[in-house]
Amino acid sequence: MTDYGSFVLMLHSHLPFYRKAGMWxxxxxNLYDCMVETYIPLLxxxxxxxxxxxxxxxxxxxxxxxxxxxxxxxxxEGFIKFVKGRIAVIDEDVERxxxxxxxxxxxxxxxxxxxxHFYTQILENFTVKYQKNLVQxxxxxxxxxxxxxxxxxxxxxxxxxxxxxESIQAQIKVGVESYKRHFGRAPKGIWLPECxxxxxxxxxxxxxxxxxxxxxxxxxxxxxxxxxxxTEYHAIEGSATSDIRRDFGVYRDIQYIPLPNRGETGLxxxxxxxxxxxxxxxxxxxxxxSFQVWSAAHGYPGDGLYREFHRKDANSGMKYxxxxxxxxxxxxxxxxxxxLAQNQTKMHADHFVSLVHDILKEQSQKTGEPSLVMVSFxxxxxxxxxxxxxxxxxxxxxxxxxxEGVSVETSSQYxxxxxxxxxxxxxxxxxxxxxxxxxxxxxxxxxxxxxxxxSEVRMRKLVQQFANESDPLKVExxxxxxxxxxxxxxxxxxxxxxxxxxKDYAVERFEKHVEFFNELxxxxxxxxxxxxxxxxxxxxxxxxxxxxxxxxxxxxSLPPASITSTLQTV
Numbered sequence: 001m002t003d004y005g006s007f008v009l010m011l012h013s014h015l016p017f018y019r020k021a022g023m024w025x026x027x028x029x030n031l032y033d034c035m036v037e038t039y040i041p042l043l044x045x046x047x048x049x050x051x052x053x054x055x056x057x058x059x060x061x062x063x064x065x066x067x068x069x070x071x072x073x074x075x076x077e078g079f080i081k082f083v084k085g086r087i088a089v090i091d092e093d094v095e096r097x098x099x100x101x102x103x104x105x106x107x108x109x110x111x112x113x114x115x116x117h118f119y120t121q122i123l124e125n126f127t128v129k130y131q132k133n134l135v136q137x138x139x140x141x142x143x144x145x146x147x148x149x150x151x152x153x154x155x156x157x158x159x160x161x162x163x164x165x166e167s168i169q170a171q172i173k174v175g176v177e178s179y180k181r182h183f184g185r186a187p188k189g190i191w192l193p194e195c196x197x198x199x200x201x202x203x204x205x206x207x208x209x210x211x212x213x214x215x216x217x218x219x220x221x222x223x224x225x226x227x228x229x230x231t232e233y234h235a236i237e238g239s240a241t242s243d244i245r246r247d248f249g250v251y252r253d254i255q256y257i258p259l260p261n262r263g264e265t266g267l268x269x270x271x272x273x274x275x276x277x278x279x280x281x282x283x284x285x286x287x288x289x290s291f292q293v294w295s296a297a298h299g300y301p302g303d304g305l306y307r308e309f310h311r312k313d314a315n316s317g318m319k320y321x322x323x324x325x326x327x328x329x330x331x332x333x334x335x336x337x338x339x340l341a342q343n344q345t346k347m348h349a350d351h352f353v354s355l356v357h358d359i360l361k362e363q364s365q366k367t368g369e370p371s372l373v374m375v376s377f378x379x380x381x382x383x384x385x386x387x388x389x390x391x392x393x394x395x396x397x398x399x400x401x402x403x404e405g406v407s408v409e410t411s412s413q414y415x416x417x418x419x420x421x422x423x424x425x426x427x428x429x430x431x432x433x434x435x436x437x438x439x440x441x442x443x444x445x446x447x448x449x450x451x452x453x454x455s456e457v458r459m460r461k462l463v464q465q466f467a468n469e470s471d472p473l474k475v476e477x478x479x480x481x482x483x484x485x486x487x488x489x490x491x492x493x494x495x496x497x498x499x500x501x502x503k504d505y506a507v508e509r510f511e512k513h514v515e516f517f518n519e520l521x522x523x524x525x526x527x528x529x530x531x532x533x534x535x536x537x538x539x540x541x542x543x544x545x546x547x548x549x550x551x552x553x554x555x556x557s558l559p560p561a562s563i564t565s566t567l568q569t570v
Contacts, residue, residue, distance in 0.1 A: 004360035004405035005270075005371035006414050008283065009397075010230055012191050013039070013379035014063040014156055016492035016509075019075055020540045026505040031069060032082040035134070036122050038383035038390065039070070043137050044125060045394040046146055055146040056397050057408040060138065060379070061191040063152040064178040065490070067135055068543035071182060076132045083123045089316040090116045096315070107335050111320045114338055139183050148410035150189035151179040151226075154544065157489035158440050159217055160198035160428065163206035163453035166460055167489065168220050170552045174486060174544055176224050181546060188227045188412045192217065193491050194440065195232050195431040206453035207460065218280040228272070228281040228415055230376055235429035236273070236284040238265040262427065270363045270371045272415055274423040281420050283411060286373045289359060292352055293377060300348040301386035302326060305341045308333050309385060319387075345388050349395030357403055364405075372414065444503075445494035451514055452489055458521050459485050463552050466524065477529055478549035480537050481520040485552075487541055488513035516541065 018028045046056050062070075069075050090112055097109030130137045141147045153159060154174035162168055172190070179187045200216040221229065239262060267273075269284035293299050308321040311330045321333035322341070356373050363371035382389030400408050409417065432439035441449060462478060469475055488510055496506035516537040523529045 002405040003370050003407070004357070004364040005373070006407045006409045006418065007356050007360070007400055008372065008374040008409055008411050008414050009058040010061065010150075010191070010283075010374060010376035010411060011042075011058065011379040011382075012061040012063075012152075012376060013066055014061075014152065014191075014193075015066050015069070015380070016490060016496075017065050017069065017155065017487055017541070017543065019069060019072060019542070021509060021512075022505065026502045028075065028078055029082065031075065032079050034380050034384050035070075035079055035126070036083065036086075036119070037387065038380050039134055040122050040125050040130070041383045041390040042379065042393070043130065043134065043141075045390050045397075046141055047137075049394065049397060050141070050144065050146055052398075054398060054401050055144070056141075057146070057401075057410055057413070058397065059148045059150060059189065059411045061150040061152060061189075062135075062138065063156055063191070063193075064175045065155045065543060067178060067182055071133070071135045072542070080123070080127065080132075083119055083126070087116060087119050087123070090119065090318060093313065093316045093318060104335055108320055111336060111338075112316075112318070115318050135182050142183065148189070148412055149179075149183060149187070150191055150411070151175045151187040152191045153193045154178065155486045155490045156193040156492060157486065158194055158196050158437075158491040158494070159192065160196050161437060161441060161449060161452075162456065162489065163449075164456045164460060165214060165220075165554045166463075166552050167456050167485075168217070169223075169554060170482065170486065171489070172220050172224050172226070173551045174547060176226070177546060177551075178544055186225055190221060190226045190229050192229050192231075194495075195230065195235075195429065196437070196440075196491075197229075197231060197235065197426055197430075198428045199425060207457040216275070216277070218275040218278045218282075221280050222278040226280065228283060228411060230374070230411070231282050231284050231426065232429060232431050232435065233269050233285050233287040234262075234435050235426050236265065236267050236269055236282070236424070238262045238267075239435070267424065268363075269374065270367075271422075272372065272418065272420045274420045276423045276425050281415050282424075282426065283372075283374050283414075285376050286359070289352075289356055289373050290375045290377070292355060293375070293381070297326070300352070300392065301381070301389065303344055303348070305337070305344045307336050307341065307387040309387075341388050342391055345392040346395055349392050349399055352392075352396055353399040353403055356400065357406055360406060370418065372418070374411075374414075439498050440491055440494045442498060445497050448494055448497075448510060451510075455485055455488060455514065455517055458518075459552055462521060462524055463549060467550070473529060473531075474524065475549070477520050477523050477534055479547050480534060480541075481517055481524070482549045482552050483541055483544060483547060484513050484517035484520060484537065486544075488517060513541070 015031055015034060018031045021027050023029050049056050093112035094116060097112055098105040126132060138149060142149050152175055153171035157171045159168050159171060176187060197217050201214060202211050203214045204211050269286050272281050272283045274281055302323065304323045304325050306323050307319055308323050311321045311333050312318065313320055320336055322336040324334045359373055360371045382393055400406055429435050430437060459481060466474065466478060469478065493506045493510040496502045519533050520537065
């Protein structure tokens with residue numbers, strides 16, 4: 001039987017911590033919109049495939065901070081209220097259309113009815129089918145072998161720019177423990193926040209200023225039992241250009257200093273690799289296949305038949321228009337036709353499956369060995385940004401399972417069936433502009449990092465001072481302090497500042513977490529615990545209920561180099 005190779009799909013699901021931190025235009029509403037348009041439709045698609053006898057075999061990353069929010073009772077009830085509110089405003093459109101004073105109002109009436117059915121069905125899915133617990137629904141799919149769920153840093157902290165090893169330990173440790181609590185097993189894989197990686201390197205300690213050799217990121221992963229992670233293609237293949245970035249997002253006046261060109265390495269993303277010193281594998285994104293989705297100019301989501309994201313009805317806020325063309329102004333957009341859009345997903349799915357098949361066949365024939373195509377996408381692209389994306393995804397998975405010569409595998413299944421044969425060293429890298437750190441550390445965000453580093457040092461001193469604390473109230477304060485530190489470390493805040501998507505909101509959120517953190521630290525430093533301020537922090541910022549402040553430590557027990565040292569290193 002022909003075996004051209006394996007297809008691995010990685011969906012990275014992440015949103016910032018929105019709980020009790022605003023509603024619109026930034027805050028809980030963004031979470032609820034993604035639940036409506038992405039997470040529930042994705043669960044529906046995966047369950048429908050299972051009912052058809054197809055175990056999807058994809059990898060779904062759920063960041064710990066997103067998982068905590070999906071499992072939060074306050075947010076679950078907030079979601080129900082939100083959807084009912086949407087249905088109420090849609091009902092007004094159902095009553096308003098058709099209106100002889102409004103052009104094409106009959107079609108607008110049809111679309112209002114379409115949305116009422118959609119939201120009503122989503123509400124029933126959430127309350128009845130999934131019993132308000134989307135995390136449990138994902139768990140059941142994993143337990144049944146349909147998907148693999150990976151973890152991430154606790155709050156999506158940008159690991160290479162954190163000032164202390166204790167912070168990296170805590171981000172990963174909390175992420176792993178949260179995963180165990182929700183999914184009843186240990187994770188095998190991790191999505192590094194922002195695909196941000198750094199090798200072992202010398203770094204000045206933020207407390208002492210003394211240079212110290214800090215371990216590579218994979219050393220921390222290995223310590224916590226994580227077997228693999230994902231990276232961008234350029235980190236493996238190298239590049240003839242320093243202008244590496246996905247073609248989406250808005251970057252305003254970044255003082256961008258291009259890195260020296262890193263020459264092509266001769267390696268490809270058609271196989272996985274060990275890291276040089278630790279038994280941790282890395283899988284690289286296939287740029288050619290991913291381009292069909294990521295490219296703003298040429299990707300499927302830009303097709304004129306698909307729903308327009310930005311134009312909304314002035315009364316209800318519903319999106320009744322289609323993209324029409326890349327050059328059309330918002331006011332010139334044509335009305336959306338769900339049937340035409342859904343039919344288009346089949347054509348685009350067929351094209352994508354053919355592309356994956358051809359890439360694998362071409363590479364396999366070239367090397368004489370089965371090949372690999374791994375593509376990774378933000379889960380929220382499907383449904384939320386690209387409304388029809390979840391339908392496209394279902395078609396792709398179903399078609400690939402019937403595609404000759406192609407095996408659909410989760411990341412762990414692929415590594416078990418095709419263990420890496422080479423060990424490599426990776427450079428500093430991210431998915432962002434230039435393939436480096438500039439999106440998160442530039443002239444707009446540089447002020448945030450000293451605050452983060454000072455907070456890390458303050459937490460370190462408290463953990464050392466109260467290492468054996470037994471007073472329940474003091475332990476509660478210390479745990480909440482670590483919780484606030486993790487939240488202020490989120491990479492979302494500098495990212496939103498850089499992109500200007502929500503600069504003021506991001507600064508406000510960052511500074512509020514810093515304020516809470518400093519108040520809690522001061523309580524421990526002075527011995528004067530303000531229970532009202534403690535309660536105020538806990539009321540808003542409550543993720544990771546099993547968190548232990550002692551997890552913020554540098555264990556100095558990083559495992560030694562293992563079997564990879566016997567492999568060929570490239």
